Amino acid sequence: MNVVVCVKQIPDPAAPGELDPNTNNLRRDGKLIMDDSDSYGVEMGLQLAESAGGGEVTLVSMAPNNETSGLRTALAMGAAKATLISDDALSGSDALSTAKVLAAAIKRSQPDLIIAATESSDGYTGTTPVQVAELLNLPAVTFAKKITVEGSSIKVERQTEAGYDEVTCPLPALVTVTAGVVEPRYPNFKGIMAAKSKPVDDLKVSDLGLTAEEVGSTGARQVVFEVVAAEARQAGEKIVDEGEAHKEVVSFLEKLKLI
Amino acid sequence: MSISKVWVLAESADSKPTSITLELLTFARSLNTEIHAIGWGENVESLSTELGNYGATTLNVVPNVGDSLPGVPVASAIAQAVNSGNGPDLLLIGATYDGRDIAGRLSAKLNVPVLTNVTGLELQDESLVASHSIFGGTQVAKSKFTGNSQPQIFVIRAKTFSAEPSSGSPTNVNSLDPGAMDSTNAAKIVSRHVEERSGPKLDEADIVVSGGRGLSDKSNYSMIEELAKLLKGAPGASRAIVDAGWVPYAYQVGQTGKTVKPTVYIACGISGATQHLVGMKNAKNIIAINKDPEAPIFSVADLGIVGDTQKILPKLIEELKSRL
């Protein structure tokens, strides 16, 4: 079974995020790493390919400045190869233009299964994967907390408001996985060394049969035109518990007539 | 672009419209235009009284969704209406599991962009301006559509608007043909599993009691549940303990979980990471219990208690029980 896993490379979330004051795009000029949310998809892809007894995992990423460090992490985990789309024309893309790029790149490898995260850690629109599925004319199951392959279809436990639904879907299909769905493996030394020589295919927008107008800030047809500070909330009273603090909670709730 | 027709995605649970649906309808009324709801599922017609009461005049029903995940059939039906000139200028969708699926499908079908994670929406000089809470809620980005996308699609987070009834009469019910559906509609629900939860829903409760890693052990979460029950509230959680498997994801409050706006939010052993704060800092009142006097949660707390949850919670529970 051949699996494509979408891997977004993002600024380290531990560092505070920043917008470019001129474009209001997220700044991505520093070093980028694999989004943690995608480590679950990579692990899931590897496990499904292994248990299907063959096939490989191909990564697809759209990122600025030919960034590959996040892809190398996923290759070190065991993915076989990667496709990177990096092009100045992509700057300012919205979720739909991102999906057009990812869909065109994924189409080249005709996978049985496409995996993405339910939402990324930095942009978190959460719409890109379903847009990819529609552009590829594929069914999709979002919010998977468990995936098993049964012949030529998959069975997915899809998270819901009330619990979960068991969903079946024929392959090929796209699935988005939630954080914690599997325990991502740590790349070992051998994996890290091997990753250095695994193939990363570099593509431009024109290689995908897309025009510059369909993507980037023109393709987005939406704009962040202003960024303002949010209203700050004032801290109130702070007391140190010396054995009776629970009474303060009770009187606070009493004052609000909640008890 | 003037807006003359608004459609609101009507989701339901237990044969009632969800609170986000009513919030979106309330906002739609402020635009003084024709409002339609769009729904699906068994007995969806029974929603027409409540939807009408919140301002919708017509309920467009997508028939025969059956066991399909609703994303494809509902998006197909809306796309079909748009392509035949009977669609909305503006589509308001809640940031829910199915809402996001429908928005994504529709966007790609019609080749129109979507504004997501919207936490505010207002009309400025004839165009709709969306707010997005970014960087853990410290900043607000304002966005708008630049082209003539038809319809404008917004995916809006819960609690962005408050729901107010308008005493309208029940809606008309109209069937909306999704047309022939292709292989994209192949994902089918085989069975539904409901995790038992008593008391009010997390995003509707007047009081939310949440626990975090500071509870030290999974077994201590029972104190959160007990406290929530005594206060007729709902138990919630930080992502740290959801990821650790102490409680299901449905309990998570924050950026990747639920947004809550209760009268009182009680955070127990939660540090107050920005991603947690975005989900709860609009609560009317916040009480925090944390042993670290420097914990960021105190910067938003109206009542901050520096102390040990394992000592304070049992006493609080006893005190509340003694008042029953």
Ligand SMILES: Cc1cc2nc3c(=O)[nH]c(=O)nc-3n(C[C@H](O)[C@H](O)[C@H](O)COP(=O)(O)OP(=O)(O)OC[C@H]3O[C@@H](n4cnc5c(N)ncnc54)[C@H](O)[C@@H]3O)c2cc1C
């Ligand atoms: C403040 C702000 C607000 C924004 N609001 C909107 C908005 O309302 N609507 C909109 O369309 N865009 C918006 N954007 C832009 C949007 O974040 C980017 O277009 C982004 O490329 C879409 O990705 P995401 O991270 O939101 O994707 P998501 O849909 O959250 O991503 C889900 C998954 O898809 C895969 N994926 C996504 N992007 C890539 C990639 N580049 N390479 C590989 N895999 C990927 C990953 O598995 C990822 O986890 C906004 C940006 C900013 C800074």
Ligand SMILES: Cc1cc2nc3c(=O)[nH]c(=O)nc-3n(C[C@H](O)[C@H](O)[C@H](O)COP(=O)(O)OP(=O)(O)OC[C@H]3O[C@@H](n4cnc5c(N)ncnc54)[C@H](O)[C@@H]3O)c2cc1C
């Ligand atoms: C992309 C992204 C999305 C995220 N989304 C979310 C989200 O939706 N929701 C969310 O909650 N988090 C989210 N997080 C995670 C978030 O950054 C924090 O890691 C998480 O909120 C921490 O949970 P916590 O407060 O329970 O744990 P910790 O940060 O470990 O805090 C535990 C607290 O308990 C206190 N404590 C310890 N022992 C005691 C005791 N005996 N009595 C009293 N206090 C005690 C400590 O002083 C500490 O302040 C997200 C992170 C990322 C990167």
